[in-house]
Amino acid sequence: MSSDKKVLLIVLDSAGIGFLPDADKYGDVGSNTLGNCSRAVGGLNLPNLGKMGLGLLTDIAGVPPVDHPEACYGKMAERSPGKDTTTGHWEMSGIILDRPFPVYPDGFPPEIIEPFKEQIGRDILGNKAASGTAIIDELGPLHIQTAKPIVYTSADSVFQIAAHEEVIPLEELYRMCGIARELLTGKHAVGRVIARPFVGTPGNFNRTANRHDFSLKPPARTVLNLLKDNNMEVAAVGKINDIFAGEGVTESVHTVGNMDGVDKTLELARRQFKGLIFTNLVDFDQQYGHRNDFRGYAAALEEFDQRLPEIIAAMQPQDVLMITADHGCDPTTASTDHSREYVPLLVYGKQLRRGINLGTRSSFSDIGATIAGLFGLIFPVGECFLEEILI
Structure with missing residues (x-):
């Protein structure tokens, strides 16, 4: 052909x-x-x-x-x-991979979370496995009050950061994801770090199309x-x-x-x-x-x-x-x-x-x-x- x-x-x-x-x-x-x-x-x-x-x-x-x-x-x-x-x-x-990407059903260990918090200059919320929409409903109101990003994972090899676009601007959210990507190497080399921006008010939050994935090469x-x-x-x-x-x-x-x-x-x-x-x-x-x-x-x-x-x-x-x-x-x-x-x-x-x-x-x-x-x-x-x- x-x-x-x-x-x-x-x-x-x-x-x-x-x-x-x-x-x-x-x-x-x-x-x-x-x-x-x-x-x-x-x-x-x-x-x-x-x-x-x-x-x-x-x-x-x-x-x-x-x-x-x-x-x-x-x-x-x-x-x-x-x-x-x-x-x-x-x-x-x-x-074809010979081993799966690492997963964190109990959240990320201190050796990842502590330097992450130090480098982004603020504390976090969450650090657990959760549904993306459920954790935003759960922690979104506190996030708005404190400006602390919501960190979570799932059964997949992902480090996800959710933030309200009016609380943490997209550029800052993406910067945080870049920091996480640099930290998550070696045995902690997750498949993707994902920015999960959302908008709305408590009880009516919606994730936006400004999601961005930071994948391993x-x-x-x-x-x-x-x-x-x-x-x-x-x-x-x-x-x-x-x-x-x-x-x-x-x-x-x-x-x-x-x-x-x-x-x-x-x-x-x-x-x-x-x-x-x-x-x-x-x-x-x-x-x-x-x-x-x-x-x-x-x-x-x-x-x-x-x-x-x-x-x-x-x-x-x-x-x-x-x-x-x-x-x-x-x-x-x-x-x-x-x-x-x-x-x-x-x-x-x-x-x-x-x-x-x-x-x-x-x-x-x-x-x-x-x-x-x-x-x-x-x-x-x-x-x-x-x-x-x-x-």
Whole structure:
């Protein structure tokens, strides 16, 4: 295939399709983000994803299996340990971790917190594992009174700092996150430090779109680096640039919500563009999965499905669309954390075969290997499935 093409890689953040064989180690047996969500709302209306073959991957109420799917379809298991955003995205780009990022279910130790407080020049609130929205409701009023930032974590490898934008300006919040990032190295090298700004009044707080992730730099080259080094463009839409700490990215595009992410992806797809458009649609996870809002999750899935024909219409004949996820976040379980799940793999192109069953891939890294292959390149990690989908 010609190298004069675009690959659109769209990550439906947390759209898992069933727990992995080792889910018992993570407390996630029974999780199935899309399947359980569909049953909780009495069925999903996803005609376009259904035509692509989504209903062939797991039992999704309202999305029956189709005989002649328009895309190639399969599911992927995560080989790296963990179930967080960074691990998932790094693996699909070609980095397979041999140990999980550190987590802090009991909060961060004094060897991290004390120098952090000293360097930011103020005390903190929190320092515990909590739901982001719950801890803001709990400690937001005291934060407004004291101007102490709220520090918290989750089941994921994250150091999160929440602050009201009128109490601690964004620039100062980001400075604090930078300090934390510099402290969190070695055995404390968490995957991400996250700025969590919010606005509003007690009882009516809302997180804003000014979130910013301070990620570790990838420990090895990714397919993004390979494309960039071969004069391809790599456009990072949403939080992709943050996840990769800018490595291998030629253009970073900020987004405000899923539909803005789709809009920005469409703008890039309609441009003269040779390379990768790597999009993360975070609302599924951030707004609904972590809040156990299965109705909101279902509505967001249906909203994306309605935009899918626009995305396909914007593609040139040689372009390729891949739709996947980075982990699960089942909104029907008691947990508000990510879940260790298989993720969907849907691959569509006007010059590709249709209805090919790609099976169960042993690693997310097969995506990166195949993207490299689409541009006539070879990436050493992952199993390229290009020969299976070429006409």
